[in-house]
Amino acid sequence: MKHLICKNLNTSICFNYKEIGITYCTLTNATNGLGWPKISGEVFNGRTIDWDKFFQERAKEIDLIKQSTPRRECANCQQIEEDEFIDDKKIHYVLLSPWQVCNSDCIYCLGHAQPISPKAKNYNEYYQEFIEPYNMLEIIKDMINHNVLDKDAEIDFAGGEPTLYPKFDEILNFFIENDFKNIIIHTNNIQYSKIIEKGIKNNAVSLMISIDAGTKKCHKAVKRVDSFDKVWNNFKKYSKARPKEYNRRLCTKYVIVPGVNDSKKELEEFIKQSKKNGATQVALNVYNQLLNNMNYEENLLKHLVDLSNFMIEQAKKNNIPYTLFPNISYVYEKLNIRIP
Ligand SMILES: C[S@@+](CC[C@H](N)C(=O)[O-])C[C@H]1O[C@@H](n2cnc3c(N)ncnc32)[C@H](O)[C@@H]1O
Ligand code: SF4
Ligand code: SF4
Numbered sequence: 001m002k003h004l005i006c007k008n009l010n011t012s013i014c015f016n017y018k019e020i021g022i023t024y025c026t027l028t029n030a031t032n033g034l035g036w037p038k039i040s041g042e043v044f045n046g047r048t049i050d051w052d053k054f055f056q057e058r059a060k061e062i063d064l065i066k067q068s069t070p071r072r073e074c075a076n077c078q079q080i081e082e083d084e085f086i087d088d089k090k091i092h093y094v095l096l097s098p099w100q101v102c103n104s105d106c107i108y109c110l111g112h113a114q115p116i117s118p119k120a121k122n123y124n125e126y127y128q129e130f131i132e133p134y135n136m137l138e139i140i141k142d143m144i145n146h147n148v149l150d151k152d153a154e155i156d157f158a159g160g161e162p163t164l165y166p167k168f169d170e171i172l173n174f175f176i177e178n179d180f181k182n183i184i185i186h187t188n189n190i191q192y193s194k195i196i197e198k199g200i201k202n203n204a205v206s207l208m209i210s211i212d213a214g215t216k217k218c219h220k221a222v223k224r225v226d227s228f229d230k231v232w233n234n235f236k237k238y239s240k241a242r243p244k245e246y247n248r249r250l251c252t253k254y255v256i257v258p259g260v261n262d263s264k265k266e267l268e269e270f271i272k273q274s275k276k277n278g279a280t281q282v283a284l285n286v287y288n289q290l291l292n293n294m295n296y297e298e299n300l301l302k303h304l305v306d307l308s309n310f311m312i313e314q315a316k317k318n319n320i321p322y323t324l325f326p327n328i329s330y331v332y333e334k335l336n337i338r339i340p
Helices: 009-012 053-064 121-128 136-145 168-177 192-200 217-222 229-242 264-277 288-293 298-317 326-335
Strands: 005-006 010-015 080-083 091-097 149-157 185-189 205-210 250-256 279-284 322-324
Touching: 005 009, 009 010, 009 053, 009 091, 009 250, 053 250, 053 326, 080 250, 091 217, 121 288, 136 149, 136 168, 136 326, 149 168, 168 192, 185 192, 192 205, 192 229, 205 229, 205 322, 229 250, 250 264, 264 279, 264 298, 279 298, 298 322, 298 326, 322 326
Parallel strands: 010 091, 091 149, 149 185, 185 205, 205 250, 250 279, 279 322
Antiparallel strands: 005 080
16 A cells, blocks of 8 residues: 655665764755754664664654654655555665765865875874764674665765775675675775775676766866876776676766856767766766755756756767756756656
8 A cells, every 4th residue: 555655764774974873864855954863872872773673763753754744854855755665674775974085075065074194193083073983894794694684785885985985995895795786886986996896897886976077177177186087097997897797887977067067068078988988877967055045047947957958868879878866857847848
């Protein structure tokens, strides 16, 4: 039977950095900008999670949504829909976002901090501010021992820049060695990782790479670091590592920032570079703050649809699969235009 549900709440766990901690929800509610508070001290004692209590607490929240009396954080959330759901007391989606440090400085990104030199006097204190205060790998192992992590679960690394996270290699390797085949890594691709390469060779790892430009000049304007050549060279190496049976995704992504990279020339070059370097998919998005702040100004919406239509046309022309993020689909919806 169908009723109101949130698939994200019903299936996920999110490991976040210091103040946010571990949460059920991995998203922000776009209608009120609220994220979820950390799971209660009853459930997580700072070291281990009591899984029975975890699912009991989750079931209560699922019920609140079902009864149309969701908690404040979930009110009017875009993720609530009518569908069927049977709680199998399992986790199907793990978001690993345990730190904020990044070697890029994207103009649109609010959630990052710049790295400092390991020789800096306040190095340890600095990093404590941006890193998770618990042992994530031990909790993951415990999840597996208690049989609460679905074998086909999606394991999603984000951040900050995950490839710089000190335990990245160890944790990614753990998932690969334990035969998880649905691992996705969000990265700016500046730092090459032998373990990512291993995951690609094992047909276990997909990449979602934030490129955001077609030319070197524009890439620098968005990322605010000089990394265009490095990013594409690394991409070529990953692409070469693909086995014949590779059926994961090497996806390049473009977040439109009006006034910075919102031109057809950039999108055209982005698709060309993606094709040339072996991407198996391209993705388009528009930065979140824009939709929050613009009050849906019609000319801007039309401009975004025009750019999106152009990207789709170029992707088709270059015979490369494409995907649109919900922000972009939302723009079409606002203008009552069908996505081509
Ligand atoms: C926070 S980043 C972390 C992973 C990695 N550093 C990267 O750039 O892919 C995760 C994803 O969120 C996207 N992102 C960050 N800020 C955004 C924003 N304001 N609007 C839309 N997407 C954003 C990035 O492009 C990236 O794909
Ligand atoms: S309804 Fe929205 S805010 Fe609430 S758990 Fe689901 S995604 Fe998160
Ligand atoms: S690379 Fe990722 S984390 Fe870093 S600034 Fe850009 S979007 Fe943010």
